[in-house]
Amino acid sequence: MEKRTLGDGLTVAALGLGCMGLSQGYGPADDATSVALLHTAIDHGVTFLDTAQSYGAGHNERLLARVLADRRDEVTVATKFGIVRGDDGVRLDAHPDRIPAYCDASLARLGTDVIDLYYLHRVDPDVPVEESxxxxxxxxxxxxxxxxxxxxxxxxxxxxxxxxxxxxxxxxEWSLFWREIEDDVVPAARRLGVGIVPYSPLGRGLLAGSTGPAAFRDNDPRFAGPARDANLALLSDIRALADEYRVTSAQLALAWLLARGTDVVPLPGTRNPARLAENIAATAVPAEAVDRLDAVAPRTAWSGDRASFAAYGSART
Structure with missing residues (x-):
């Protein structure tokens, strides 16, 4: 697996693994199967693992601990704080007085003494970002x-x-399916020397052909009514292009994102070993196929806006 460097010198695998779905959002998952998947990912060079304190209310970090116990030196671990999930629902909390305790709790759940990359999961509207x-x-x-x-x-x-x-x-969030950060966040990150880590790089599953009911699609207007129909039609065009090169739509979409720059490290998530292997193979998609993708699926062709659900939906990711 190719390596890429983020920001101030953090070197990671070019393709990471978003681990959220192993604990929440896409139906029940079996822990033993999830642990086996994590081992397989590491065996194949996917050594950048992304979790958060909120994923499964701590379950996801404890799950990763079962793998880190024997393979900590092989992986780069990223986790996040700021979204608190409890019996009273989901809330944001990035108060500086409570951040040390959140970090200590994540360290304990992960079973490690250091976190490689620690994210502020969401800015707390009640706390200036500088204080957090x-x-x-x-x-x-x-x-x-x-x-x-x-x-x-x-x-x-x-x-x-x-x-x-x-x-x-x-x-x-950044994918062929959702490109709004290209207008402002991507240029700002590059100006400031910050790496870019896209989550939902497969458009919440759409670009891999997954469009059925799931907690993270149910309230998303991009998966409802006429917008869903239009987006599925566009997916059909992408699949036709992918077929020409004997790759999948998911591989083509990941290759497109990898080609946006060497400072980009996508985080596709999966619970399926076959899908994991498929994602890894995206690094070998021909450049010619990627170059043709913008014409087949231009930014303006997609339908629906996540804005109406972002405050609720994106705060749960």
Missing amino acids: VGAMAALVTAGKVRHLGVSEVDPDQLARAVAVHPIAAVQS
């Missing part, structure tokens, strides 16, 4: 965290974060 990042910087000084990241920020918030401490990565 300042508390995160103290964790680097204490040796509990190696690099810092932020997720779903706007360019101003990103610049304010970088002014406090170097930021290795910004994580945002």
Whole structure:
């Protein structure tokens, strides 16, 4: 697996693994099967594992701990704080006084003494981003965290974060299916020397052909009514192009994102070993196929806007 460098010197596999679906969002998952999948991913060079304290209310971090116990030195672990999931629902909390305890809890669940990349999962509207990042910087000084990241920020918030401490990565939704960050966040990240880690790089499953009921699609207007029909028609065109090169639509979509720049590290998630192998093979898709994709599926052709559900939906990812 090719290596790429994010921001202030964090070197990771070019393709990561988003682990959320092993604990929430896409129906029940079997832990033993999930652990086997994680081992397979590492065996094939997918060594950048992405989790969060909120995924399964801590379950996801504990799941990764079962793999890290024997393979910690082989992987780069990213986790996040700021979305708190409990019996009373989901809330945002990035108060600087509570960040050290969130970090310690993640370290304990992961069974490690250091987090390679620690993200602010969402900016807390009640806390200036500078204060949250300042508390995160103290964790680097204490040796509990190696690099810092932020997720779903706007360019101003990103610049304010970088002014406090170097930021290795910004994580945002980005795919052939959703390209809004190309207008502002991507240019800002490159100007500030921050790597870009796209989540949902397969368009919440659409670009892999998964469009059935799931918690993270049910409230998304891009998967409803006429917008869904239009997007499925566009997927059919992408599949036709993929067939020409004997690849899948998912491989083509991941290859397209990898080609956006060497500072881009997508995080496809899966619970299926066959899908994992398919995603890994995206690194070998011919450049000619990628070059043709923008004409087949231009940005303006997609339908629906995540804005109407972003405050609820994206705060749960």
